[in-house]
Amino acid sequence: MLVLENIISDRGSRYAVSGGACASxxxxxxxxxxxxxxxxxxxxxHNTWACLLGSGPLKNDDGESGAGMVILRMLERENVTNQIVVVTRWYGGKHLGGDRFRHVQEAVRQYLEAL
Structure with missing residues (x-):
């Protein structure tokens, strides 16, 4: 399990990303x-996650609408299979609007670079 904590901070919200092998x-x-x-x-x-398995994609937004799909698209684009990626957010009290998707993308990018 690879965990990168406190990688992004914006208007009080903090992000971490983690992941590891996943086959089912x-x-x-x-x-x-x-x-x-x-x-x-x-x-x-929120602990939003996605993984691309041989049997198909899995994802869960955990209340952060659309974030699971953002993770899944990045995994598909990079052809990363059998690897779960979880983007964790601690809400800081201010809405981030569309910036939250940029932060999810950046978190996944940092995870993929750390592999």
Missing amino acids: EAEAAAFLKELKRRKKFARAT
């Missing part, structure tokens, strides 16, 4: 469970 929906659930064992991540406002 059960492994995705296990990865999220393990990540949320860290209290900091369990208390996050």
